C-alpha cells in the first residue's frame with residue numbers, strides 16, 4: 409500500500425492526528441499535512457514533498473512521548489509507525505528494527521536473546537532509542553542507545569544514508585541521545601543484542617507514607633550495595649482510600665535462582681518490615697509479568713501530564729518536596745517514581761547522551777475527565793520546579809520542555825549537536841526540542 413497523505417480538513421485527518429499521540433490529552437496543535445509512510449521510499453518521497461512545499465517535519469514512531477513533541481502547528485507530521493520490521497541474526501547477536509516496532513525485549517525471548525527495551529510494551533523503539541532508553545536491565549547494559557551500532561536515516565535533503573562508527577559517525581553520535589531534537593528520519597536501527605537472563609525474580613514492599621523518611625533513608629543506604637541486575641523503584645501513590653502509600657519494586661534479571669536470592673536478600677533484611685503493609689521478598693516471575701505490572705500504572709486512553717529530574721541529593725533534602733508531592737497527588741494511578749539508576753558515566757561511548765545521575769524522579773499525573781485538566785495539567789511541572797535546586801538535569805524520556813526548560817545534555821554536547829544539525833539540516837527541515845529556538 410502506498411503512503412497516505414491527509415491534508416488538514418480531510419475526513420480522516422482528525423482521527424490520524426489524535427492517534428499520533430498516545431496521551432489521551434491530545435495537544436491543540438495542527439500540522440498542515442499528515443503523511444503515513446509504509447516504507448523507507450515513502451519517507452524519502454515525504455521529505456521531498458516537505459522540501460518542495462517548505463514544510464517543517466515532526467516525526468512520529470510509537471507516539472508515546474507524553475508531550476507529543478512531533479505534533480506541531482503547521483508543517484508535516486510524518487508518521488513512520490508502520491515501519492515496524494524486526495530482523496534478528498541470532499548467530500551474530502544483532503537485529504535490524506524499524507522505528508515503529510514495540511516490545512523488543514519480549515520479541516527476542518524465542519531466540520534466547522535480549523535487548524534493554526522499554527518497560528512498557530507499547531513504547532516505540534524510534535523515540536525510545538533516540539532519547540537514551542532506560543529499559544529492562546538498563547543498569548547492566550546502560551542507556552539503550554549505547555547498543556545502537558548503526559542507523560539508516562533519511563536526511564533533510566531526502567538522501568537515505570547509513571551511519572555507523574566509520575560513515576557519518578557524527579550522525580550516529582547525535583542519534584544516541586538527542587531524542588526529539590534529532591534532525592533526520594531514522595527508518596532502521598541496527599542493534600547489538602545480549603544473552604537473555606535465564607531467571608527473573610521480583611520483590612515488592614508496601615509501606616504507609618507516614619514512615620517515608622525511614623523508607624527513603626534506608627533505600628539510599630542500600631542502593632550503593634545492590635547488584636546492577638536489580639532495578640529498585642519506589643512509587644508514591646494513593647491507595648483505594650485515597651491515602652498516600654509507598655510501593656517498592658525490585659525486579660532482578662539474572663541467570664539463576666541462587667543469584668536472585670543473593671541480589672534480593674536486602675529486601676528480607678529491610679529493618680522496616682514490621683511496618684510494611686505487604687511483603688513479597690523474592691518471587692519468580694516472567695518478563696510478561698513485569699510488563700503487566702508496569703502497564704497498571706499507564707492506562708491507555710487516560711490523560712497525562714509528566715515531568716522529571718535527575719538528582720543525587722540526600723533523602724533529607726528531597727523529603728520536603730516528596731511530602732508536597734504526596735499531599736497534592738491526583739488519584740491513583742498518578743504517582744511519583746523514584747528509580748535507582750546509579751549509572752557509570754565513565755563507561756559510556758562518545759554520544760550525545762550525557763546527563764544522568766544516581767536517582768531518577770518522575771512525577772506522573774493521570775486522570776480521565778477533561779474537566780480535571782486545569783486542576784492536574786500543571787501539577788508535575790509545579791512540583792518539579794519546587795525541587796529544581798536539587799536537580800542535575802532531566803531525562804528526555806519524560807520531557808516536558810514545552811512547559812519547563814531544563815538541562816538534558818551537557819553544554820558541550822548541545823553545542824556539537826547544533827553544529828552537526830547545521831551541516832545535515834541546513835534548511836531546518838526538522839522540528840527540534842519544543843521551546844527551543846532551533
Ligand SMILES: Cc1cc2nc3c(=O)[nH]c(=O)nc-3n(C[C@H](O)[C@H](O)[C@H](O)COP(=O)(O)OP(=O)(O)OC[C@H]3O[C@@H](n4cnc5c(N)ncnc54)[C@H](O)[C@@H]3O)c2cc1C
Pocket residue numbers: 430466467468469470471472473474476477478479488507525526527528530531532533534535536538539540541542543587588589590592593594595706804805806
Ligand atoms: C507508558 C509509557 C511508558 C514508558 N516507559 C519508558 C521506559 O521504560 N523507559 C524509557 O526510557 N522511556 C519510557 N517512556 C518514554 C518513551 O520512551 C519516550 O517518550 C519515547 O520518545 C517514546 O518513543 P515513541 O517512538 O513511542 O515516541 P514518539 O512520540 O513517536 O517519538 C518521540 C519523539 O522522538 C522523535 N522521533 C521518533 N521517531 C523518530 C524517528 N524514526 N526518526 C527521527 N525522530 C524520531 C520525534 O521528535 C518524536 O516526537 C515511556 C512512555 C510511556 C507513554
